[in-house]
Amino acid sequence: MQGRDDKAAALLERVIGLSNDVGLLSEEYDVRNRNLTGNIPQALTHLGLINTALFLSGPVIQRAGG
Numbered sequence: 001m002q003g004r005d006d007k008a009a010a011l012l013e014r015v016i017g018l019s020n021d022v023g024l025l026s027e028e029y030d031v032r033n034r035n036l037t038g039n040i041p042q043a044l045t046h047l048g049l050i051n052t053a054l055f056l057s058g059p060v061i062q063r064a065g066g
Contacts, residue, residue, distance in 0.1 A: 005056060012052050025049065 019025050020036060025045045027038035 001055075008052065009056055012049070012056065015049060 015025075018029060018036070020040065024041040026036035026040040027042035027045060028036070030037045
């Protein structure tokens, strides 16, 4: 939303690269040990990932009613 789409897309790719062998993310990431920690799968983490991908892809969804 700040107009830094290239940086956001690169960060999105980085986060996707952190997923486990079946593409799931946990609720936390241990930077020191470089591994996923906490509950897997974490729906809110995935929701943020999906929303970011949709936002970066442009106006692909039209909302009804207005």
